[in-house]
Amino acid sequence: MNWQGVKELIGKAAPLVGTALAGPAGGTVGALLANVLGTEPDAAAVAQAIQQDPEALMKLKQFELENEQHIRDLAFKTLQVELSDKANARSVHHDSRMPAIITLLMTVIVGGLLLALFWIEIPEGNKDVAFMMLGQAVTLWAASVTYWVGTTRSSSDKSKMLGQSGLGSFQPK
Secondary structure: OOHHHHHHHHOOOOHHHHHHHHOOOHHHHHHHHHHHHOOOOOHHHHHHHHHHOOOHHHHHHHHHHHOHHHHHHHHHHHHHHHHHHHHHHHHHOOOOOHHHHHHHHHHHHHHHHHHHHHHOOOOHHHHHHHHHHHHHHHHHHHHHHHHHHOOHHHHHHHHHHHHHHOOOOOOOO
């Protein structure tokens, strides 16, 4: 089990903590939760403690209430790092053709793989591997396209998070 699975378990009781678990600082937040619950700093151990102890979600909600500002600060710092990283990548590659070449190459690869699904029969024993590889290729293709067009959804989520933290007054329309 990973921290994303734990997020699903606690998301309704402690949504701020759940959101922090899903981000890059998830391991750190998970270790804090493990400390609160008295378990090993492992996603499976935390999940097991939540499932076995009816009071665990209340402890996590209490942790969220007591540390709300710290969690919001952590989320804001994570956001700053992500945005800085994207801005840096775009500025460094501004005059380079390589991002465009990679995007075009990934488009051709994904298109070829999708066409191959209709024309080539995949042996039964290899279907799982083939679909996993196709999923990875589509994910990489989507990331390369996102480099150019950005992501409206994540930008909207980040704007909401900034508004909730009191650090910004901008709300998306």
